[in-house]
Amino acid sequence: MTNVFLNIKTHSALGLIMSVFISLNIVAQIPPTPGSDDAERIEAIEPFHIIDNVYYIGKTSHNPSYLFTSDAGHIIIDSTYEEFVPDIQANVEQLGFNIRDVKIILSSHAHHDHVGGHALLKEVTGAAVMSSEPDAEVIETGGVADFREGDPWHVGKVDEFILDQQVVRLGDIALTAHFTPGHTKGCTTWTTTVEEDGHQYDLVLLCGLRMDQNSPLVGNPKYPEMPKAFAYSFAVAKTLPVDIFLGAHGYWFNLRDKIERLKANPEINPFINPEEYFRIVEGWEKAYLERLKRER
Numbered sequence: 001m002t003n004v005f006l007n008i009k010t011h012s013a014l015g016l017i018m019s020v021f022i023s024l025n026i027v028a029q030i031p032p033t034p035g036s037d038d039a040e041r042i043e044a045i046e047p048f049h050i051i052d053n054v055y056y057i058g059k060t061s062h063n064p065s066y067l068f069t070s071d072a073g074h075i076i077i078d079s080t081y082e083e084f085v086p087d088i089q090a091n092v093e094q095l096g097f098n099i100r101d102v103k104i105i106l107s108s109h110a111h112h113d114h115v116g117g118h119a120l121l122k123e124v125t126g127a128a129v130m131s132s133e134p135d136a137e138v139i140e141t142g143g144v145a146d147f148r149e150g151d152p153w154h155v156g157k158v159d160e161f162i163l164d165q166q167v168v169r170l171g172d173i174a175l176t177a178h179f180t181p182g183h184t185k186g187c188t189t190w191t192t193t194v195e196e197d198g199h200q201y202d203l204v205l206l207c208g209l210r211m212d213q214n215s216p217l218v219g220n221p222k223y224p225e226m227p228k229a230f231a232y233s234f235a236v237a238k239t240l241p242v243d244i245f246l247g248a249h250g251y252w253f254n255l256r257d258k259i260e261r262l263k264a265n266p267e268i269n270p271f272i273n274p275e276e277y278f279r280i281v282e283g284w285e286k287a288y289l290e291r292l293k294r295e296r
């Protein structure tokens with residue numbers, strides 16, 4: 001495995017000033033939430049190789065963006081914030097890939113922190129944006145069509161709808177879409193198979209099954225089927241085979257800890273760890289069942 005941590009990112013003086021400026025700007029724009037993950041939201045991390053043809057290119061550990069590479073072109077899952085797109089581009093190039101070779105942009109779900117950069121990333125790459133239909137509506141209204149309220153973002157264009165169980169192929173990349181609605185109506189969990197040292201591993205990129213804390217789960221007029229959607233999605237999530245757990249936020253799978261472990265010993269891949277996946281899915285399901293009981 002190549003140790004990408006040895007590649008130190010070089011900034012021009014202006015670039016450094018700009019990135020400091022952008023970081024400060026983001027601190028001002030993104031309201032800090034209580035919890036232990038605040039530093040994760042603003043500290044830029046180095047891009048790195050996860051496994052096989054999968055790379056981490058998110059600006060921060062809180063807002064992952066993933067690159068899947070092939071000889072026929074690349075796929076990015078989650079553009080994160082528009083302000084992070086220049087960093088994503090720099091990260092792709094730092095890893096030795098051409099941003100214009102990105103042919104498809106996918107997403108975990110249509111919230112600002114995952115698709116806010118879609119419009120700019122599409123412009124930079126020339127790639128096609130593909131999304132589940134319910135999330136496409138949210139992307140194409142810059143968040144206005146979402147059932148929960150949040151800051152709007154720049155409207156993106158969706159080129160193609162994805163169906164449940166559809167396999168998105170590009171070269172030897174094959175990503176299967178599993179609709180796991182609830183967090184958004186078109187929340188999509190992605191799976192694929194990767195290889196390392198002659199072993200095959202099932203990789204799951206979890207959309208997330210967290211409920212919104214500020215709107216009702218039961219009887220939500222904008223999303224009356226939400227409780228059913230979550231129940232369905234927990235059933236789906238629990239049946240997926242998983243060796244490698246990735247997700248829409250880094251703290252779900254202890255990303256920062258894994259980065260440190262990878263630096264300390266590149267020979268042992270810390271991402272091969274299925275237990276964390278079931279632990280977080282069960283935790284979310286427990287929270288869901290408790291809330292369902294309370295609201296009914």
Ligand SMILES: [Zn+2]
Nearest residue numbers: 109111183208
């Ligand atoms: Zn979200």
